[in-house]
Amino acid sequence: MGTVVSLSLAAEATTTDEAGATDDPATVALARAIIALHAADRVFSTWKPQSPMSRLRRGEIGLDEAPPEVAEVLDLCRRARDASGGWFDPWRMPGGLDPTGLVKGWAAEQALAALRGSGAPAAMVNAGGDIAVFGEPAPGEPWRIGIQHPRYEDRVLCVVELSVDGAVATSGTYQRGFHVVDPATEEPAAGLLAATVTGPSLAFADALATGLLASGGQALERVAANEGYSALTVDADGRMRATPGFPVAVELAMAR
């Protein structure tokens, strides 16, 4: 499955010469961010039969033969499994090992690091709905992120504010159906329309949101027990539950 990554970067005004060429740092930073995304995709894609992750899944290579970032990601997966109370578990997926629930957030973090390395004062990466930011979009202002309404695609449910470094990830059944699996039963997760997690790391927030959705909401307290993380769930009846720290700035809509 392909998705789309939107990149935002605060930058000085671009200049081009008469031939239209530029060595504008923002443009270069964006190129590097894109390269980081594609590099992550090449390593971790479970849709590409020859990716190191696909070969690892088939047992063709060992972890020591895979690029070092594979071990890094799997280590993060282990920590996220614990942090979700076992509800996020890439080792108990129907098709075998599948870290996809964390990799997208991780890849977005790599892209954000590339943008940060350009010296830009602020940037944001939105990887298919999972967002990581740094800096301030304008002096003294937080990033304002709308949370997609699970029933109406042209509405947001609420607006959260992220400060200098932060992330927000949402998992839901409304875009691609029941694709998240309960690791205990290996059955599709039901019970929630959407789960959103905020916190300092997007890789972690992404995995925790996946686990929270898989749990049908049972993991809400466990997820929020992680330092710096908070969560919001919307159940099938439209009821919303948020943990104490969830940074809602504006509540806009009932989820029904």
Next chain:
Amino acid sequence: MKRSAVVLAATAAGLGFVLAYHPSGGGNAALPASVAASSKSGVGAGATAVGTDQLLKGGLGDIQVRVSAQNGKITSVGMARLNVHGPQSAQITGSVIPQLQQQVLAGNGRSIHAVSGATYTSQAYARSLQAALDKIAATGGSNAALGTGNGNGRVAVTGGGGHDD
């Protein structure tokens, strides 16, 4: 200094990119193959697999990224070519923009920078709220992420786009 907005999109899965470059006043532009910026550091683990002059196509246009590597380390990266497909830009419908802005403005009078939601496919992106925000930024609207039009000499660099599996 010329003000402009660079609109860019990439995909996390599969090759396919979009990059639309709007010089002030909008319109499409193509950069000749003379862009290269020096950098000593790599772009992260796994980057050594990056080739040179990759042509990446998708959604709103093509971008050719020029990457030079020595001993497995990236030594430079830049845009070699940039083409925008005008008609495809129109795939991102403007119809959800007024509704989104109306709703958000009703909330607190300030716009939002992004939308978090369940992972959309490349196809679904085109009608997503994030696509609407990207479109606003691309056209230099006052609601663009990072404040295009805020008069402090910055430009907004944002984007969206996609590819097909």
